[in-house]
Amino acid sequence: MNLHVENKQLCVGDVRIVGVASASVFLIGDTEVISLSSMFDTPPESVIIAPFVPLPAEG
Known part of the structure; x- marks a missing residue:
């Protein structure tokens, strides 16, 4: 995969x-390299894949 990025001004207000x-x-922000890897050493039948976990509401 090739990704071309043009750095311009970045302004972040709020993030939810x-x-x-x-x-x-x-x-x-800026970064030079992002390297991702994944490995399982668990048998497939013991892996539980669930939906997103909601974060607690701020009060």
Whole structure:
């Protein structure tokens, strides 16, 4: 995969995250390289894949 990025001004006001996956990345700002890898050493029948887990509401 080739990704072309043009760096321009970035202004972030508010961020609201309502759920987090089992493997996730949230990034604001600059980075040179992002390397992702995944490995399972668990038998497939013991893996439980569930929907997003909601974060507690702020009060």
